[in-house]
Amino acid sequence: MTINLLATQHLAGMDLLQLADFSSESIEGLVRLADDMKKNKGNYANSLQGQILGMIFEKSSTRTRVSFEAAMLQLGGHAMFLSSNDLQIGRGETIEDTGQVLSGYLDGIMIRTHHHSRIEALAEAASIPVINGLTDAYHPCQALADLLTVYELKGKFKGQKLVYVGDGNNVAHSLMIGCAMTGMNFTLTAPAGYEPASEIVEKAKEMAARTKAKIEITADPCEAVKEADFIYTDVWTSMGQEEEAKERLKAFAAYQVNDQLMSLAKADCKFMHCLPAHRGEEVSASVMDGAASVVFQQAENRLHAQKAVLYSLMKK
Structure with a gap:
């Protein structure tokens, strides 16, 4: 557990847009942490209590939606499914404005979208962590x-x-x-x-x-x-x-x-x-x-x- 935390504790507040955003040590640390979380689920219960993840989907999904939503629930937090058809970005609001608005409501954003430049613009505008659930260029998760x-x-x-x-x-x-x-x-x-x-x-x-x-x-x-x-x-x-x-x-x-x-x-x-x-x-x-x-x-x-x-x- 100590090794996992030492390798990943500095990632707090960061975005994950592609694996290359992190060091090799951090990537291996995330893998070891995931292994420990799988084996010792109870040790991490309520570790994100009270936190909310907004999940923006501009592409449909099975595994990405269910796994992120289940992950937040298992960590004591909450996940909100946000279809682009139900958001103002589906009617022309900019991704930058969306990022700033959601930063006032949420603790993190996961987005599954098209062009990678779109998630980069969202991450630049948002003041909370942004996670790439898939773009045309990368699928880091x-x-x-x-x-x-x-x-x-x-x-x-x-x-x-x-x-x-x-x-x-x-x-x-x-x-x-x-x-x-x-x-x-x-x-x-x-x-x-x-x-x-x-x-x-x-x-x-x-x-x-x-x-x-x-x-x-x-x-x-x-x-x-x-x-x-x-x-x-x-x-x-x-x-x-x-x-x-x-x-x-x-x-x-x-x-x-x-x-x-x-x-x-x-x-x-x-x-x-x-x-x-x-x-x-x-x-x-x-x-x-x-x-x-x-x-x-x-x-x-x-x-x-x-x-x-x-x-x-x-x-x-």
Whole structure:
């Protein structure tokens, strides 16, 4: 407990917009804190008593909404669901004005939105912690839950190899940064035109140079998964990309995570997915529902990772 607090106590009042906002020590501290909160739930009851988290949703969600709301309740606080359809930002009020107004009512804000610049503007205007529940560029809370899952299964990060198969999207960006910060080797395999943003790859490589991790991007999924400890995928068509669905199904046809691809990795390789999953597209049902799958452990860990974030940023 002492180690966890020493690594995270300085985060009080800060925003979490992307993992790179924090130090590697703080990220690992959040993971260890989340692990302790999962094992010793009662030790943290009422730690955020009387505090209110406002949850702004401009994109729909299952895991983000339920896990954040449950997290606040378990910590003794309260969470308010704020749909953009019910707020004045849905009718033209600026995100900056919204941030200043909500700062007078709440103790923290979680927002799930589109352009990353939007959450940056909100955080700049707000005087309370702002947490990224997802933007088009990053999904840091998902990556923290993924790191917690790795930590539970392996007890360490360094020397592990995680391979992401599929679209270089917001989940891939945060996962790549998280791996680089904790010393995990990260390989992403995607067809041409669907690679992660080059500036984020460069940022990850700079971090990896300090932690001795390897960051690799390749178009060959069979080569990529060799010696993998974890194989991770996400849907091929994310929210807002529905018009590209047919084109994406064709482009990613050779990138399905199935039994054949899993057989090329280590014998004890685990399968990860941020959910929701489309069986028969990015992953076969046999892998999704097989013995190597840890996807529901990941999903539960959203709750515990977010409790660690809320506790560290909002505790008075």
